[in-house]
Amino acid sequence: MAWKFDAETPVYLQIERRICADILSGKYPADTQLPSVRQFALEAAVNPNTVQKALCELESRGLVYSKGTVGRFVTGDKQVLELEHSSVKSRIIGDFLKSAVSLGITKQEIIDYLNKGEI
Numbered sequence: 001m002a003w004k005f006d007a008e009t010p011v012y013l014q015i016e017r018r019i020c021a022d023i024l025s026g027k028y029p030a031d032t033q034l035p036s037v038r039q040f041a042l043e044a045a046v047n048p049n050t051v052q053k054a055l056c057e058l059e060s061r062g063l064v065y066s067k068g069t070v071g072r073f074v075t076g077d078k079q080v081l082e083l084e085h086s087s088v089k090s091r092i093i094g095d096f097l098k099s100a101v102s103l104g105i106t107k108q109e110i111i112d113y114l115n116k117g118e119i
Contacts, residue, residue, distance in 0.1 A: 002045030011046060016054035023063060023074050024085050030076040034064060 005014050019040075022028050034040075037055065041048040055072055058064045062080045064072045075081065100110060 003043070012050050012053040012057070015040070015044060015046070015051055016057045019054060019058060020063060020084065020088065023058075024081065024088060028074050030074050030078075030081065032074055033070075034072045034074065036071060 003015075003018065005011050019028075019034070028034055034055075035043070037048050037051045040051040040055075044051065055064060059066065059072070061084065062077065063075055063084055065075060066072050097110075
């Protein structure tokens with residue numbers, strides 16, 4: 001089944017974020033081979049060049065590395081993975097807080113909601 005994409009964010013960036021999340025969640029463990037560009041493209045129902053761009057971005061951040069013609073692999077560098085996890089966490093929480101503030105939700109309302117343990 002094709003992946004769902006929103007119209008507001010470039011598709012390659014959405015693919016990059018999804019693969020990054022899959023790496024950080026352990027779907028693709030450290031030092032394991034990722035699916036090929038063609039496999040990702042078929043799964044996502046996008047052009048392989050779009051997937052290639054996403055993977056190049058992940059490679060530039062050190063999350064994945066290439067082994068010549070063998071393919072791409074997830075980094076085994078724990079420091080890189082921890083730094084990326086921290087960066088993603090900050091982005092997600094920042095986006096949430098911006099949305100909450102724009103809706104008029106107060107800091108105390110957020111704290112009260114979190115303290116209820118409904119997440």
